[in-house]
Amino acid sequence: MRRAQVRSSLERNGLRVLVALTIAFIFTPSLYLLIISFDPSLLPGIPAWNEISLKWYRELFQQWRLPGALKQAALDASLTAVFTGVLALFAGLTYRELKNKAYFLALLIFPIFIPGVVMGLSLSVFFKLLHLRPSLWTVVLSHTLYALPFATIVILVSFSSLKESLIEASHDLGAGKFKTFKDVIFPLTRNGILGAALFGFLLALNEFIRAYMVSGWQETLSIYMFGQMKSGADPSIYALAGLILSISILLILLALLYYAFIRKRSAITEG
Template sequence: MTGRIHLSTILLAAVTALVAILLYSPLFVPILSSFFDLHHGQVDWSRPTLSAYTALAENGDVLAALRATLIVGVCTVILSVVSGTLLALYYHGRHAGRGALQFIIFLPFLMPPVISGLALLIFFREINFDRSLVTVIIGHTVFVLAIVYRTILTRLQSMSRTLVEASYDLGANSWQTFWRVILPNLSSAMAGGAVLAFALSFDETMITILVTGTESTLPVRLWAMMRLGFSPDINALVALILLFAVLLCTLTARLLIPRQMARYHA
């Protein structure tokens, strides 16, 4: 019996490794290409160089799109974490309309992005609100709010009520209880939700295309460049984004796994 379990574990690990190689090995092609020159459509593997990274630093259009993406991402994180925390506290307080509240929060996330983007586009047109980075921030916040809200609510529901009751028994008011008891217990979930929100905002394309104005985010810029072909500095950009994504995934895993579980497995 033990031998069969050991064999199934080996087979499962082999299949997982094979799928990972098939999915992610193509990503290493542009990463390796970013360290070599490109001549007449062919990669010159004879001499490593950082010219692609130098060209990327001088590409004003891509850097402007990256700057717009970072602005949208940071603003989306702030709005979604603040709103998600307040909505989670409202739901956890067992107030009226909790079912309708969750329906409104999760609907934009569960609907196809093109539907959510069209709904936002029609809404902005009806109220005569000009499209800009502000409309992109609103669209991204509406989209990522569900995952931030759920992350914080899950942590809030797992928190013992005795902590809050003890705070009140010791003479703390509602604000002191929130600031000194509830918020510290929610901090890791809020940070994890913020990382997930930034990752989703950084990658969002369809909603952005529909609600953006004259300024383009990086995914929209790259999508537009696909018709003309990528320049060598885009390979450098892919390498940097992949490194950034790995760091985000690592940070998210550390923030969302409870410390007690980490100590248990250690």
């Protein structure tokens, strides 16, 4: 009995260490980048306390190409989010009513397995065939195509918790298809739909290869950063990375706070 307890506490501690190592593995590279972005030297490393400076951040904001790239990236990501969210929602609604679900799913998910370079190349050739000039729209189209399978999976997971009988009950009470969607399906899967759109946003923001191959003079953030790195430019690139990271962390903290607030409020109303 005691031995079992000792072993289980050992196991528990072992697991804790493993979890800590995993988390460290995930976050260390990004944090390292964030830290070195405050080092003013030309070959940045971990700065000493008295050397910490915002030099590269100042440099970053003086680069004239950056605001354009940021704007393009934001537009691209937002449009992709909307398109992906809507299309994935339609895919999810269709999936519910299909008989041969497996084939439909396979067809939708398949693009995940096409390498980015291949997809980017085929898209750029295809757009040329259609006489579509490289533009923000070709980038958005490519990104929607890229994000759709992932977003659809998110939607399907969200839909799987939606009980069929609720939809039937709505029809039974007199609601047509659209009314049922508005009153029952959407409110109960809103988070999944937002999640799918968010997936589209993030994937578009981070994607490089496809964007690189189908964009014209428009630079997305990834293309801009890639360009900066290739030209061996100054370490302001670290500042940019640090900026993105800081904003992300801030957003996640806000989301967590909001979630905690909602939980507390619903606990009060139900208690």
